[in-house]
Every structure is written in structure tokens, then in C-alpha cells.
Amino acid sequence: MLLEAVLWLLSIAVAPAAAQTALGIDSISSFNADTVPDPPTFTLPSSSNLSVSVAFCSSNSDSTPRFFVTNSSAVSTPSASGGDNVYEIDLTDGYGNFTGLFEEGGVLAVEDAGETTFEIGVSENGPIHQSLDQLPLLGDTTSNQAIIFSPTFELSGWAEPSYPNYTLPDANLTFTEPSSSSNFTIFLVETDTSGSLSSLPQTACVLASQTSAGTVTNESAWLRDDLGWRTQWIIEGLTPSTNYTAYVVRAGTQVSQPMYFATKSATFNCPLVSSLPFCPNIAYPVPLPFPESTTRYDASNIPDSITDPLLSSITNLTVSLTSFACGRDLYSPLVTCADCQREYRRWLCTVSFPRCGEASPSNPDAVTSAAPNPTATGIGAVTHHSKHNKDGAETSTVRSALVPQASGSAPRNSNFPTVDYPYSMLLPCLETCTAADRACPNFLGFKCPVMRFNAAASYGVGYVDSGKEDGEGDGAVSSLQDRYGNIWCNGG
16 A cells, blocks of 8 residues: 555646646747647756746736746746746747747747737747847839839858959859848838837747738849848839838747838839949939839949940949059058949949939928929938927928929939930939048049039038038937938938
8 A cells, every 4th residue: 555655646746747748849839729838847958048928829817828938947837936946937029038048948838828829839940939139221112113122141252362363253253142031021011100010029930920911022132232132022012102011920920129211202203223233332213214114223234335334434443443553552541442442333333323213202391302492512311400399409300302304304413315304313422422422542533522612502411411520420310220211311
């Protein structure tokens, strides 16, 4: 009888452990009210650096699950009562994770699961579920299209040329796409005015349950700048004059912060241009006739009358630049001939491809409203229109550097044809010129207009830099564009 009693007590002691569901490394498990185990506890594998992450896939106002984890073999069921080596996973926007040492494995317990659907991820390479700090990057929009870039996923791989074989890239760049995949997907939704989506957890599994707006007609890896490779999406089928929110999802579980933008009005006529190897930074609408048998311009159909002079200018600059002993001698301890060519290309492409823009038709008093008519010195970042904020302080409205162009007016770039529709031109940011000026040697004779004279007649001035001494980054908005779809001046 004594032996039977001992065996019975042992069976009670081990029964909870036996009933626990095991979670393996590099696993993602989904649970709902019908599949949560009873008791709702999970065993975790041993590891020197284990990340346990959770993500809500639905929202239930009746209960909010809480997750407790322990890495102690002495605790069989971690709970809100706490104790040594018991930690609650804090949740923000439907996400939470815990990373630590699990020498003897551990246990994860769920309280108040209710009707909520959730995922649990276990990994030794950081949290599987997380909210990314990076944002998608807006190229630009037309009335029914958008071009959007993911955060960078791989370095550019550009090697700085060195003496004695100091060879600069050709005018028409060639790229070797990275072997690794970005593993990014794009998700668009009309910006939520009812609050239905914003009230849900901002997780990948919630987004997967929604319908993404528009149709991705082109997806490719693109080396937009020296920051690295991005995924480029061309999205069509959007609604004119509509606000959208964009997310990118990496590996199906990690979601970027939202980026906001608006499509142009139905009367907007400029077509998109992008995917130009010689001008990789160009991804916006330009004043050209609408292309035949396609919806945008790229390297295959952009007119030679535009590309040939541009390629010739880059080639001539490169020849003049390399007449200096690049690599052997230094004209600056900070920049090189390669920096000069890169910044010159960016400036030349930006000024060679006039950018169409549009004021916000639904909110003329917003920061994207149309700029005033150019004066003798053009357009600056801050107009003379002032208003008072809630504290009574006087503030100035910042306006994008938009210049109205009448139908049939002479294009800024004489190699562009005259178009038979009116549009607004977004002036280049002055900083694209000053970046080339700083990067190139004096003997090239490259100069930029000065703000106190007539720089604002042809450039957007005062947005990024103030234009004063020691005013770098101290402009009205300190950026070329922001996450809310405001594009202040054309930075390419």
C-alpha cells in the first residue's frame, strides 16, 4: 500500500509537466480559444540566448491575455503572483518579447487568454515577432499609382576605388542584384478614419487578415542610393485624392512603423518615371506625355533626347575629374573623386528630371498647400502668412516649393517636350547642389546659387538647411520629406 501511495503522489507531481505543450527553437505557433492547451502552459528549450515573443492576431475587449515566463526549473507555472525568476512579457501594440538565459529550459504561461488569437515565437536569433524601427520610403504618387521602397536590407557592396586602378563607375550604371532576398512584403490600406484598424493590434497576423489596397504590378530589388538595397514596389489601382497608410512586413512576422501618403487628384496628368540605372534616385512623376502601351516610364522607354545629354554630362564630368590624380593625391581629407561623381550624378538627375507635385486640394491650409507666386528671389520655405497656435504664439506655415506651370509653358529642362497640360513643379532642394559643391574639387568650377541673392528662384531653400552660417540641418523642417507624405522639395 505504501508503494502504491508513493507512485500515486509522483504521478500527481509530474502530471502538469507532462501536459505542457513543448515549443521548439525557430518555431511559430498560433493559438485561439479552441486550441489553447489546458493548462495554458508551454515548456521552453534550453538555450544560452533564447527569445520568446508573442503577437496578438485579434482583439477581445472582454479579456487581455498576460504572458509570464520563467527560466528556473524550480517554477512549474509562472503567474501574476510573481516570484524569483518569473517575468511578465510587456505588450505594446499587440507585441511583446523576452530574451534571456535558459540553461535548464523554462516555462511560458498564459493567463486570461479568453477569445484572443495569438502567436508565440521562439528563436535564438532575436525576437521573431517585433515592431521594426524603420519606415517604408515613399517615392511619390500619381492619381492612382504609388512607388514605395522598403527599408534597406543589404549594403550596397560598392567598393571605394583605390590607387593605382582608380576607376569610377560608368555613366550608365550596372547593378548585380544581391543573392539574398529582402523577405519584405507591402501592405496598403486606406487611412483609417473610423478607427477600426487602428484599434486592432498592429501586428503582421492582423494585417494578413485585412485586404491590401491596390495591385503590385512590379516588385524588384533596387539600389536607390549608397545606403543599400531596397525592395521597390509599383502599386496601381489606387483611388484619386485618397489618404493611405503603408506598412512593410519582414519575414511574415515583423512590421514596420506606418508611413502615410495621399494620391494626387483625378486631374493630375504627369506619369511616373523610375528604374533608371543612370539615375537610380529618380522615382516620381515628370512632365511628359503619357507613355504608349504602359503606365510609366523606365529605362526601356524614356526618350533618348533626355538620356543622351545626361549620360554625356556624367561622362564629361568623370573625364575631367579623373584628370586629377584620384587615389594618389587628395583634394580633401573628407571626400574623394567617387564622392564627387556620386553627388554630381544625384544633382544632375534631380535637376534634369523636373518633378510634378500637387498641393492638397482637400486642405489648402495644410503644410502641403501651394506655394505663393515666385517673387524676384523665388520661393523660400516659410511664407509671410502667419497664424497663432493654441498657446497664442505666432507661427509660420511651411509650404512645399511648388511652382505652377501653365499648359504649353517651356519646360525647365529644354530636352523635355512641351506638354499640353498644366502642372505644378516641385523645385529641387538646394542641398542637392551644395552636396555636389562640397564633394567636388575646386578646379571643376562647380558652383551653387547663394540664398541671399537668387537661389530660391530655381531651388527650394530653407527646408533642410537654414542657409545661414552653421545652419546645417536647421531649416524649417530639417528634411526633404516626412513620414506623413509631405515632400517639401525635390531631393531625388
